[in-house]
Amino acid sequence: MRYVIIGNSYAAVGAVESIREVDRRGDIIIISDEPYRAYGRPLITYWIGGTVREDQMDYRPQHWYESNRVETMLGRKVARVEPGERQVVLEVGERVSYDRLLIATGGTPIIPPIEGVDAEGLFTMTRFDDAKAFKTWVDQDHVKAGVSIGAGLIGLSVFKAMKGIDVRLTLVELLDRVLGLAMDYESSAMIEEELARAGVEVRTSTAAEAILKDDEGRVRAVRLKGGEELACQTVVMAVGVRPNVDFLEGSGVAINRGVIVDEGMRTSIADVFAAGDVVESKNVLSGENQVIAILPIAYEHGRVAGWNIAGQDRVYPGGIPLNSLPIFELSLMTMGITLTDDRPGLDVLVHTGERVYRKLVFDGGRLVGAILVGDVAHGGVLTWLIRSQLPVMCDRQLLLKGDPLELEASRQLIAAGENSDWSREATPELPVR
Amino acid sequence: MTSVPLHVSGMLNEMSAQYTRDIIVDAAKCTACMDCVEACKQAVAHEHKTTEPTARISIRKATAEGGINLPQLCKNCAEAPCVVACMTGCRIRDVSGWVTTDYERCVGCWMCVMTCPFGVIGAVHEDKMARKCDGCTSHEVPPCVAVCKPQALRVRSYGSFAQERRQAYSRRARVTALPG
Numbered sequence: 001m002r003y004v005i006i007g008n009s010y011a012a013v014g015a016v017e018s019i020r021e022v023d024r025r026g027d028i029i030i031i032s033d034e035p036y037r038a039y040g041r042p043l044i045t046y047w048i049g050g051t052v053r054e055d056q057m058d059y060r061p062q063h064w065y066e067s068n069r070v071e072t073m074l075g076r077k078v079a080r081v082e083p084g085e086r087q088v089v090l091e092v093g094e095r096v097s098y099d100r101l102l103i104a105t106g107g108t109p110i111i112p113p114i115e116g117v118d119a120e121g122l123f124t125m126t127r128f129d130d131a132k133a134f135k136t137w138v139d140q141d142h143v144k145a146g147v148s149i150g151a152g153l154i155g156l157s158v159f160k161a162m163k164g165i166d167v168r169l170t171l172v173e174l175l176d177r178v179l180g181l182a183m184d185y186e187s188s189a190m191i192e193e194e195l196a197r198a199g200v201e202v203r204t205s206t207a208a209e210a211i212l213k214d215d216e217g218r219v220r221a222v223r224l225k226g227g228e229e230l231a232c233q234t235v236v237m238a239v240g241v242r243p244n245v246d247f248l249e250g251s252g253v254a255i256n257r258g259v260i261v262d263e264g265m266r267t268s269i270a271d272v273f274a275a276g277d278v279v280e281s282k283n284v285l286s287g288e289n290q291v292i293a294i295l296p297i298a299y300e301h302g303r304v305a306g307w308n309i310a311g312q313d314r315v316y317p318g319g320i321p322l323n324s325l326p327i328f329e330l331s332l333m334t335m336g337i338t339l340t341d342d343r344p345g346l347d348v349l350v351h352t353g354e355r356v357y358r359k360l361v362f363d364g365g366r367l368v369g370a371i372l373v374g375d376v377a378h379g380g381v382l383t384w385l386i387r388s389q390l391p392v393m394c395d396r397q398l399l400l401k402g403d404p405l406e407l408e409a410s411r412q413l414i415a416a417g418e419n420s421d422w423s424r425e426a427t428p429e430l431p432v433r
Numbered sequence: 434m435t436s437v438p439l440h441v442s443g444m445l446n447e448m449s450a451q452y453t454r455d456i457i458v459d460a461a462k463c464t465a466c467m468d469c470v471e472a473c474k475q476a477v478a479h480e481h482k483t484t485e486p487t488a489r490i491s492i493r494k495a496t497a498e499g500g501i502n503l504p505q506l507c508k509n510c511a512e513a514p515c516v517v518a519c520m521t522g523c524r525i526r527d528v529s530g531w532v533t534t535d536y537e538r539c540v541g542c543w544m545c546v547m548t549c550p551f552g553v554i555g556a557v558h559e560d561k562m563a564r565k566c567d568g569c570t571s572h573e574v575p576p577c578v579a580v581c582k583p584q585a586l587r588v589r590s591y592g593s594f595a596q597e598r599r600q601a602y603s604r605r606a607r608v609t610a611l612p613g
Contacts, residue, residue: 040521046540052521056538059522296518296548303512324547329558333547376543378552380514 001026003309004088004096006078007104008032009041010295011276013060014302015102015309020068022310028070029096031088035075036128037065042295044131048161057128078105081251083269100309103248103259103267103274104302107241107293112149116211121219122235125154131161134236138167143233145170147222149208150238151178156191156325158236159200170201170230172208172222174239182323182334186350187357187373194330203230211235241293243278256280258291263315265305273309275301282318284387285336285368292321320387324379330355331376336369336386337361351400360400365391367399377402455509455530455594456568456578456586461604463502463585465494469577476569476576480536484559489566490577501605504585506577507532507553507566515545515554515565524563531568539563 003019005012008030016028039057046052065072077091081101088096109124111117121143123134137143146162148155151173162169171178177188178195192202207225214220221229243258254260254268258280265273265281276298280289297319304316323334340346340361347362353375360382361369367385382399385392392399473488480486490506513532516524523538524545541561546554554565569575578586589597 042520042542043540052538052540056521060525295520295544296514299517303517322547324543326541326543326558331543331556331558333543335547376546376556378549379543379547380545380549380554381552383548384514384550 001310002097002099003028003102004098004100005030005102005104006032006081006088007102007106007276007278008034008036008038008072008074009104009106009276010038010059010298011104011106011278011302011305012102013038014299015104015275015306016068016070016302018303018306019310022307022312026310028068029073029098030065030070031073031076031078031090031096033075033077034127034129037072037074039128041126041128042157044128045125045157045161047128048131048135048165050165078247080247080249081253081272083251083253083272086271099271101272102305102309103253103272103278104276104298104305105244105247105278106298107277108244108246109154109237110240110242111237112208112239114208114210116213116219117237118217119211119213119219119235120217121233122211122237124237125158126241134161134234135165138162138165138234143167145230145232146234146236147172147208147230147232148236148238149222150174150240151202151204152181152238152240153179153323153325154238154241155236156327158238159195159198160327162200167234168199168201170203170232171195172206172224172230173202173204174207176205178202178204179323179325179332179334182321182338182371183332184339184359184371186352187332187359187371190330190355190357190373191327191332194327198328241277243291245278256289260289263318264308264313265301265316266308273305275305281316284318284320284389292319294319294322296322320383322383324376330374331372333372333376333379334370335379335383336367338369338371340369349396349400358400358402360396362392362396367392372402375402455589456506456575457589457594457597457601458504458506459585459587459597459601459604460501460503461585461601462583463492463504464583465492465502466582467492468580468582469504469586472576472580473566476572477564480562480564481557482560484557487555487557487564489553489555489564502585505551505553507568508551509568510550514548514550515563518544518548520544527570529568529570531570533567533570534563534565536560536562536564 038059040059043052043057079089079091081088086098109126124130145168147170148158149172151171155171159169178191208222209225210223212221219235221231223229245255252269259274259278261267261274261279265275267274277293280291283290304314307314320336325332349360351358356374359371366389370382372379469490470488473490474486478486493503495502521538523535527533539562543556545563546556554563557564578588
């Protein structure tokens with residue numbers, strides 16, 4: 001069996017680890033247009049800031065590819081897929097044949113069609129090469145100020161990078177607050193306060209209208225809606241990502257926004273699977289398929305796809321949106337449904353304290369979402385309550401206040417109570433050896 | 434490319450699975466003497482760069498209203514959510530069978546804190562490390578187990594784990610069913 005994987009990040013690694021649990025003999029070929037072994041993708045901004053060295057970027061140990069017997073074709077871009085021939089065609093014209101194919105190409109940054117996006121000094125920030133180009137650029141003396149267009153997860157992580165290299169940063173956001181797709185007004189305000197303390201300027205409810213260039217074609221300023229100009233020498237375009245599916249055109253693989261897959265990560269074409277940020281998969285809260293471009297889901301997709309690609313029949317149960325981004329000492333987490341304004345009928349519990357904000361969203365007896373700022377204790381318990389959609393049986397105040405010990409005790413007492421009948425009668429006491 | 438004979442690594446994996454251990458928590462026997470907590474603090478102290486070491490096992494003590502002493506530590510999940518969510522790859526199941534952490538590479542993104550269903554991963558902000566029990570796999574017996582006089586913590590291999598765990602649960606059910 002010859003497995004070909006396009007992509008070399010979390011989903012691909014997950015798939016390889018699954019395939020090798022099932023099939024130790026088949027050939028695995030990884031094709032990636034990046035010339036690196038799988039690396040911790042979010043670490044690129046840490047690398048810019050100098051907190052992580054290049055040799056610490058590897059996602060898996062040095063010997064991982066060899067010990068899993070994975071052949072790599074790095075630095076080669078796939079031009080198209082020909083499922084009829086069972087071949088992948090590379091841009092250099094080379095053809096790679098496969099028995100089973102996994103598409104794990106992730107996302108590609110969106111560049112809005114505004115004037116001047118071809119300016120020198122404008123970067124996206126999703127790949128190690130982007131980070132390297134950015135660092136080379138900002139290390140030049142004349143780069144004193146930068147603008148990030150978009151104040152989502154990538155925009156905010158760019159701020160962390162800037163922190164390490166002494167460039168003044170302004171965040172420009174279309175919505176009326178930072179991280180507006182996940183954070184409510186209260187929590188966004190806390191983040192903006194933290195950013196202000198670090199000297200980051202935030203401009204919300206405005207859009208970049210044009211990137212202005214100097215005579216040599218380099219970034220000079222960003223013009224906002226209304227005409228105001230922000231002088232800067234570098235711009236990071238971080239308005240979002242979309243599934244990287246362009247090379248699938250003409251292949252017959254069904255695509256909506258992302259690649260459409262069934263719950264076993266199979267695409268519409270036989271023996272072609274897809275996983276990671278490139279696919280639309282089930283959101284357990286809405287029951288609908290959508291692109292949830294986050295790391296844990298990508299890896300889980302890869303695991304399920306890997307098992308199935310190697311002949312098993314497993315099902316991906318679906319995921320929920322999750323975010324975690326510490327800004328200095330202020331930790332942030334969001335899970336599931338966090339914005340309740342246009343969703344009547346949900347119960348909201350809020351706990352606030354000194355630089356602490358915890359909000360839980362309940363739908364009847366079930367937890368459907370949470371925002372944690374400042375105090376992220378037992379966030380994982382909340383995540384799994386949301387994801388499993390099991391009824392919340394313990395005291396809701398325990399969940400809200402965040403004492404993991406009390407919570408676990410309460411949970412186990414409930415479990416023990418349920419089990420007490422069979423355990424007393426059915427399990428004989430055996431001598432301990 | 435050198436090809437590593439996979440049947441060899443597969444065999445090794447199966448062998449190590451046979452001999453690897455797990456820690457059983459037998460809560461009904463716990464007296465909350467906190468010896469394990471102290472032992473843990475000492476064992477992990479070298480991993481804390483600037484902060485005071487905190488124990489990676491904690492005990493929820495019985496209260497006057499009832500309940501039991503409940504030691505909490507990493508449960509070494511099979512498809513561990515913290516490994517799934519780890520963006521650096523510093524948390525990974527090593528050959529001992531335990532999910533362990535390379536704190537040199539942890540950057541403190543708290544993704545694992547956000548996904549641990551048992552809430553046993555703690556965020557150490559100053560050191561940027563998400564600390565959890567790593568099983569002390571370099572010790573023959575984990576320090577917390579070694580000091581546990583009432584044998585509420587025991588080390589067992591896979592062979593007897595399931596059976597002993599059932600017993601531990603039944604003992605606890607009996608204790609918690611008592612009034613008070």
